[in-house]
Amino acid sequence: MNSTIIGVDEAGRGPVIGPLVVSAVKIPNMDIKILEEIGVKDSKKINKVKRMKIFQSIINNCKKRKWKISRIICSASEIDREMRKSNLNQLEVKLFANAIEEIGFSKKIIHINVDACDVDEMRFGKNIKKVLGNRWNQTEIISKHKMDEIDLVTAAASIIAKVTRDSEIEKLNDSTDFEIGSGYPSDLITRNAVKKMIVDKYPHSELRWSWKTVKEEWVQTHNKPVPIRDELGKSIGQKSLDEWTK
Known part of the structure; x- marks a missing residue:
């Protein structure tokens, strides 16, 4: 065999x-x-x-x-x-x-x-x-x-x-007008890309919203918790920072 x-x-x-x-x-x-x-x-x-x-x-x-x-x-x-x-x-x-x-x-x-x-x-x-x-x-x-x-x-x-x-x-790089870098949080190019990918009402779909890097950048920019994705991939808003940190 x-x-x-x-x-x-x-x-x-x-x-x-x-x-x-x-x-x-x-x-x-x-x-x-x-x-x-x-x-x-x-x-x-x-x-x-x-x-x-x-x-x-x-x-x-x-x-x-x-x-x-x-x-x-x-x-x-x-x-x-x-x-x-x-x-x-x-x-x-x-x-x-x-x-x-x-x-x-x-x-x-x-x-x-x-x-x-x-x-x-x-x-x-x-x-x-x-x-x-x-x-x-x-x-x-x-x-x-x-x-x-x-x-x-x-x-x-x-x-x-x-x-x-x-x-x-x-x-993804080809679809944006900025460099994505490696995608790792330790990469300065990636961290700068994350800042540009959270300026809209919701974070960019290719970001991992549950990652600490996204959460921190989102709070700094929007002064509220990052939305979360439900089972269908839709966004769910959170009411307060207290709710986010529980």
Whole structure:
């Protein structure tokens, strides 16, 4: 039996702007050497030009060698709605499970490697398995921090996720008359972009309204709490700062 491995990783957990992207990659165990040959490694350790080249090589091999990839793009509004009900770790558990399900179940899958987003590595893997359900009970999930530095299949998933998120940010850049930057709160260009994205009646749809950076900038500009998104993505005004801080 030609056994296969799935690797799963994300890009965009911390940014204040844009989506969170989760990707899964499935390849035959015998093809792992090809990932090494095309230069696959943790996406954070590759420059943009090389990352795009490797991304295209992965896509080409998907066509030639029947590898599979999946990409789940979770918008800023979806993140905000989920944060009202749970937390970022629980959201990522669902997104990782969705990415795995999109790849599809097979008895040939010997194990699934995931880059753990929870401080408790084992808990993250167990929670993904719970969401996946009984069909996946016999499939081992190996959950570790920095799995993209340990496993090439997970590193390939990290490249797919990173390139996909970067593409979404580029689209947003093209739709505005100012630079967005990386989307991370520590980025000065991004912080300046946030200021420009909160001047209207509601924050820009690509902002994560539940993030501290947006809340603080909104209060400074409007002297009232940032609106919140309801289940349909509509805005709900809050009456006072006291209500916001409860």
